[in-house]
Amino acid sequence: MRIVLDRPRCEGHGLCEEAAPQLMHLDDDGELVLDREEVEGADAALANAAARVCPVAALRVI
Numbered sequence: 001m002r003i004v005l006d007r008p009r010c011e012g013h014g015l016c017e018e019a020a021p022q023l024m025h026l027d028d029d030g031e032l033v034l035d036r037e038e039v040e041g042a043d044a045a046l047a048n049a050a051a052r053v054c055p056v057a058a059l060r061v062i
């Protein structure tokens with residue numbers, strides 16, 4: 001599965017990072033960086049959790 005970020009939609013609040021710090025982080029400029037895009041198993045579950053907590057639906061797992 002793959003994590004897809006809709007960057008224009010992202011507001012940089014970082015809730016996704018709290019849900020899945022192994023997979024993504026905010027950089028020093030407050031931009032979200034995906035450390036991993038391809039995910040399987042437990043990581044896919046974490047990615048889905050991150051997508052669910054995003055208040056602006058900027059993350060999808062496809």
Ligand code: SF4
Nearest residue numbers: 010011013014016054
């Ligand atoms: S929770 Fe959503 S809006 Fe906030 S940093 Fe993550 S992707 Fe961007």
